[in-house]
Amino acid sequence: MPEGHSIHRLARRHDRLLVGHRVAASSPQGRFAEGAALLDGRVLAQTHARGKHLFHRYVDPAAWLQDRDAPAGPDDRWLHVHLGLYGKWADGRGEPEPPRGALRLRLVSDAHWFDLRGPTACELLTPGERQAILDRLGPDPLDPACDPAPATRRIGRSRAPIGTLLMDQSVVAGIGNVYRAEVLLRSRVSPFLPGRDLDATTWSHLWEDLKVLMEAGVRAGRIVTTEPDHRERPAGRPRRVDATYVYGRTGLPCRICDTPVEAAELGARRVFWCPTCQPDP
Structure with missing residues (x-):
């Protein structure tokens, strides 16, 4: 199972390549079709890692254009991913190849694509549900804001x-x-x-x-x-x-x-x- 450093590394990579971009979201496998439909066309505003959990915050494009520094609000959508033993992200530039196999989530921006396969968790959360996950986790050595x-x-x-x-x-x-x-x-x-x-x-x-x-x-x-x-x-x-x-x-x-x-x-x-x-x- 990936340890915390891998998830923080992913969060930083997604921040660098995808934050501020409008995404086309799909679930070729079909297991996350409803969630992907709710993300489709939104802008990734923030990535965050805590321990082995990765979070994306997606906002309405109009809200992003109006105030990119606005704090998280009740209408934002939080994607939660836990890779577990077999989950893996892959990414690349340009147009992705046609999807193959059990591809849970595909995110495509104007410049990059991101594919998620085999995670233990891939779900949309309300702000309260996300906070509940954070509340049950201990402090993260990689989070400067965490108190040991x-x-x-x-x-x-x-x-x-x-x-x-x-x-x-x-x-x-x-x-x-x-x-x-x-x-x-x-x-x-x-x-x-x-x-x-x-x-x-x-x-x-x-x-x-x-x-x-x-x-x-x-x-x-x-x-x-x-x-x-x-x-x-x-x-x-x-x-x-x-x-x-x-x-x-x-x-x-x-x-x-x-x-x-x-x-x-x-x-x-x-x-x-x-x-x-x-x-x-």
Whole structure:
């Protein structure tokens, strides 16, 4: 499943290529035909990502021409997309090819096309329904307006392992399995440590590290968490084999201490850690 950096990267790309343009919307597959008809002919005014959720705000063309900086109103239409395990956006310039296969949504502007396939969610929301989704999500490290205090409180009173809490989107939004494993290694925290036993200084460091790592992921379009000195090839663009410390490296030596990396099931997902750098609590 794409992690939060991928969704923020998509939001920024859609903002750059599509905001301010009138779109022709269709659902060749037919599963979103009614929603696409309501978007057709409108102008994309705003994109927004929170965690793994992508939102588009569409407005009437006349309203856009009258005031492009107008705040969201009750007549705006919000498109909500959650890619899930199999969803994918594709885009290109000019006229798109004839649709093939299970194409849920196609958006076409005067210069670009955007195709959405296989999402878990593709729906139109009222402002209240969108706010309900935002309200049940935890703070997003990639959203400068988000306050980490709610996550701090949830973690500080929980007996659940920190490795489970970090994957709970109601605690922190946008973290997936890779960032979970990597940020815990970089902070030398066992994934099995109860949340309430994580000291405030370490949590603060972990949160700031998440912001740095995930913003780098947005810019690069890939996850790289290793420092150059810990890679097999320190110079140049990091290779995939050098990109992570412990994720996907079961049995291989830890890049920091050479202890074999271990893996286990935690929160219905496989977690990776170094038993020396991240001692068992």
